[in-house]
Amino acid sequence: MINWLPSKEKGKREMEQRDRRAAIGTAAALLAGGVTVMAGSGPARATSSGELARESFRVVDRRGQQRFLASSSKPPIIVGGRTYPADQRQGPEGTYLIFNDGDGNEKGGITASSVGASLSLDYTNAQAITMATRWEGVHGAALLEMKHMPDPALPVGQVPAMPSRVQLGYSTPEGAFLVLSDSRGRPRIVLEIDGDDKPVIKVLDSEGEVVGQLPETPAGRRS
Known part of the structure; x- marks a missing residue:
């Protein structure tokens, strides 16, 4: 029996299969480093070109701690074991890549918007280095x-400017x-x-x- 699909639907199915194969390969690579779970936020949707789209992509370790986040909008902040809402994050709306340590705390990231881009690296409880362009x-x-x-012993909320x-x-x-x-x-x-x-x-x-x-x-x- 020949499995026939209209060309657009067939293309979408092939892309889904490729995405699954890529995810399996990436998961295998991450397993070697102790990172085991990858999760997308919200259901994948097909774009007008037939590609699958997600608004964010998150990598967590075996304990469920976030280790990396890619988001198309301003994400929440995870610092000192607490999660703060996205509206408390400085910076414009744009694309965010967030890097977290073994406890899930944010330790740096990359931001790109229509007016500029920046890369930041953090101390234990404060921002350390910023490289930016506008x-x-x-x-x-x-x-x-x-x-x-x-002082690294200070809680995040007590760190002065x-x-x-x-x-x-x-x-x-x-x-x-x-x-x-x-x-x-x-x-x-x-x-x-x-x-x-x-x-x-x-x-x-x-x-x-x-x-x-x-x-x-x-x-x-x-x-």
């Missing part, structure tokens, strides 16, 4: 930022810059090439006053 029309900016580490220690960036109107700050977030060394391609190196005191600069101003004074 654009609007003919203007754009890129930034790598490293923040001060808080951590100051930035290193900022390396570029923007179309302002040029390129490197800012090194002290433990209170006060800029102390600034290297800059401004929008007119003029370079400058500044050393600042704790009050923000310039105490050394290259090149010096034409009058010999430091600005």
